[in-house]
Amino acid sequence: MDFSLAAVLPQIFTGLVLGMLFVLLAIGLSLIFGLMTVVNFSHGALYMLGAYFTVFFLGYTRNFWLALLLAPLMVGTFGLLIERFLIRRLYGRSPDDPLLLTFGLSLVLIETAKIIWGKIGLTLDPPRELAGTVNLGFMIFPAYRLFVIAVTIVVLFGLWAFLTRTNVGLIIRAGSRDPLMVRALGINLNRIWLLVFGIGCGLAGLAGALAGPMRGAYAEMGVTMVIESFVVVVVGGMGSLLGAVVAGILMGQVVGITTYFAPKAAEIMVFVVMAVVLLVRPSGIFGEAGLAE
Amino acid sequence: MGRHPVAAFGMFFAVFPFLMPYKSLASQVLIFGLFALGFNLLYGYTGLLSFGHAAYYGLGAYGTGIALAKLKLGSLWLGIAAGPLLAVLGGIAIGFFCLRRRGIYFAMLTLAFAQLLYFVAFHLSDVTGGDDGLRGIPQLPLNLFGWKIDLEGSLAFYYFTFVLVWLAVAGLKRILDSPFGTVLQAIRENGDRAAACGYDVRRVKHLSFVFSAFFAGLAGGLDALRLAVVPVESLYWVTSGQVVIMTLLGGAGTFFGPFVGAGTYLVLGDRLAVFTERWPLVIGLIFMAFVLFLPKGIWGTLIDRLPGGTSAGAKP
Numbered sequence: 001m002d003f004s005l006a007a008v009l010p011q012i013f014t015g016l017v018l019g020m021l022f023v024l025l026a027i028g029l030s031l032i033f034g035l036m037t038v039v040n041f042s043h044g045a046l047y048m049l050g051a052y053f054t055v056f057f058l059g060y061t062r063n064f065w066l067a068l069l070l071a072p073l074m075v076g077t078f079g080l081l082i083e084r085f086l087i088r089r090l091y092g093r094s095p096d097d098p099l100l101l102t103f104g105l106s107l108v109l110i111e112t113a114k115i116i117w118g119k120i121g122l123t124l125d126p127p128r129e130l131a132g133t134v135n136l137g138f139m140i141f142p143a144y145r146l147f148v149i150a151v152t153i154v155v156l157f158g159l160w161a162f163l164t165r166t167n168v169g170l171i172i173r174a175g176s177r178d179p180l181m182v183r184a185l186g187i188n189l190n191r192i193w194l195l196v197f198g199i200g201c202g203l204a205g206l207a208g209a210l211a212g213p214m215r216g217a218y219a220e221m222g223v224t225m226v227i228e229s230f231v232v233v234v235v236g237g238m239g240s241l242l243g244a245v246v247a248g249i250l251m252g253q254v255v256g257i258t259t260y261f262a263p264k265a266a267e268i269m270v271f272v273v274m275a276v277v278l279l280v281r282p283s284g285i286f287g288e289a290g291l292a293e
Numbered sequence: 294m295g296r297h298p299v300a301a302f303g304m305f306f307a308v309f310p311f312l313m314p315y316k317s318l319a320s321q322v323l324i325f326g327l328f329a330l331g332f333n334l335l336y337g338y339t340g341l342l343s344f345g346h347a348a349y350y351g352l353g354a355y356g357t358g359i360a361l362a363k364l365k366l367g368s369l370w371l372g373i374a375a376g377p378l379l380a381v382l383g384g385i386a387i388g389f390f391c392l393r394r395r396g397i398y399f400a401m402l403t404l405a406f407a408q409l410l411y412f413v414a415f416h417l418s419d420v421t422g423g424d425d426g427l428r429g430i431p432q433l434p435l436n437l438f439g440w441k442i443d444l445e446g447s448l449a450f451y452y453f454t455f456v457l458v459w460l461a462v463a464g465l466k467r468i469l470d471s472p473f474g475t476v477l478q479a480i481r482e483n484g485d486r487a488a489a490c491g492y493d494v495r496r497v498k499h500l501s502f503v504f505s506a507f508f509a510g511l512a513g514g515l516d517a518l519r520l521a522v523v524p525v526e527s528l529y530w531v532t533s534g535q536v537v538i539m540t541l542l543g544g545a546g547t548f549f550g551p552f553v554g555a556g557t558y559l560v561l562g563d564r565l566a567v568f569t570e571r572w573p574l575v576i577g578l579i580f581m582a583f584v585l586f587l588p589k590g591i592w593g594t595l596i597d598r599l600p601g602g603t604s605a606g607a608k609p
Contacts, residue, residue, distance in 0.1 A: 033397075037397070039397045039400070039401065086581075086585070089585055090584075090585075093588075095396055095397055096342045096396075096397070096400065097584055097588070099342070099344075099397060099400060100342075100537065100541065100580075100584045101581055101584045101585065103344075103534060103537070104538075104577050104578075104580040104581035104584060105577070105581060107534070107573055107574070107576070107577035107580070108574055108577040108578055108581065111571050111573050111574035111577065112574065114571065115571055115574070223530065224408070227401075227404060227405060227408050227530065230401045230404075230405065231405050234398065234401065234402065234405075238398065264416040265416075267412045268409060268412050268413060268416075271405055271406065271408065271409035271412075272409075274402075274405055275390055275406075278390055278393055278394070278402070279390070279393075282393045282394060
């Protein structure tokens with residue numbers, strides 16, 4: 001086995017790309033959970049829809065960039081409908097109920113995807129502009145994967161600016177701290193919840209759209225992703241967005257590097273890291289104890 | 294029926310295979326009913342939603358399967374004992390980790406640990422058969438005080454399963470009627486108050502977790518005998534989801550709910566499969582409707598409507 005830096009560096013970058021998908025999914029989960037204490041189990045199914053919608057819009061518009069924009073918007077809109085017509089009915093009931101409902105929903109979405117797009121997955125090519133590789137000086141890396149890293153960083157900055165620099169962002173952060181007080185100030189939290197659910201689902205859709213050209217689109221693609229993203233959220237600390245980013249990148253690295261040294265253990269390592277974090281710091285790296293327990 | 298649930302269970306399931314389109318389906322209902330019974334002890338009675346109960350079902354199936362196919366123990370009883378034993382060991386270890394957190398964390402952590410076991414079983418193909426499943430489980434005859442009873446006939450296997458599941462049902466009734474069972478329900482209603490009363494809530498929860506793993510493991514072991522193979526999907530998240538759906542369809546926190554739910558799920562799935570390959574879509578929609586509109590499930594709603602029915606406390 002080759003242990004040189006030149007051999008490990010591509011692995012680190014591959015891990016970083018996977019980490020970016022984890023971050024996008026985990027930040028959506030964490031945002032929804034932090035504000036609404038809802039675990040959206042259908043997050044993986046929405047990731048899958050993101051990939052399929054990209055294929056659909058690509059076939060329709062013949063323009064990858066447009067498809068990459070439209071697919072997350074569609075998934076986000078779908079998220080708005082889920083909140084408005086399903087999740088909203090469960091407020092005030094056991095916090096397990098939204099988890100159970102979205103679990104049922106994910107079964108329905110996976111089966112529906114099989115009916116519409118078939119059981120066999122579809123492949124999706126990166127756009128011509130990003131098809132080749134880029135020489136970074138110290139290594140050669142596929143251009144599309146660098147693009148995924150760049151898009152995620154831009155989206156994260158956008159989200160950070162939205163949450164810290166706008167009034168709506170301020171209300172969202174206040175709402176996750178003390179919803180009762182925010183309500184008392186005369187703010188309609190229902191609309192904020194709707195918006196946040198839509199944004200979270202849209203981020204899952206974006207992750208799926210970005211993953212499409214690397215991993216293809218198939219009905220069950222979201223299943224392990226949602227479980228691993230949840231592990232990322234637990235490791236980072238429930239409801240902590242910074243935690244989701246740090247833990248997402250960390251988990252991407254863990255998977256990337258284990259894939260290099262012991263491929264069979266790669267899927268397992270994610271859970272081993274989780275178990276260790278739980279033993280040492282039960283509330284996660286950046287978590288606060290007591291959120292929705 | 295309400296006053297003697299264990300006797301009622303025995304009477305109903307004694308004639309059950311003759312109500313079913315085929316005998317193997319009847320055995321399947323009993324086995325998944327037992328699995329759901331274990332899940333319900335944890336979710337319905339203790340208030341802990343485990344989303345990874347396939348772990349204990351799968352450990353039970355592999356325990357029995359490995360004991361008979363790989364270790365060649367040659368005794369049906371030892372094989373059956375090995376399943377729940379392995380599940381209990383898994384329950385002790387995983388419960389230790391998962392019970393460090395509560396609520397939704399607990400649910401998702403149990404799922405994560407089940408998924409960990411799935412990947413381990415998938416890659417340890419020397420022991421588990423990996424993707425092909427564990428094959429070569431011998432169909433041993435039942436040795437009962439020198440009598441040898443052949444279990445290969447589906448009706449013989451049904452009644453063998455029936456007796457074991459009946460014993461488990463009686464055992465669960467005993468647990469629920471004991472002071473320990475009352476503490477479980479106290480924890481479900483208000484964990485903090487139970488702790489204030491001086492109960493070691495974490496230990497009681499852990500014990501409930503391990504009991505639940507035992508029932509699920511026994512179900513897994515019986516299913517390994519029924520199929521003579523352990524598919525790696527036994528440990529997959531879909532299996533965990535199935536037991537959640539069954540229990541909620543039937544009615545969480547009711548005594549018969551798990552069996553009503555397992556029967557409904559399996560018979561409905563069996564009939565729907567004739568019409569469409571996509572029957573999980575229909576089950577998923579029905580499940581969503583139950584979460585939204587009938588959270589007490591079929592049996593729970595039924596006893597609420599009956600005279601003298603109550604929605605609080607332990608239900609028959």
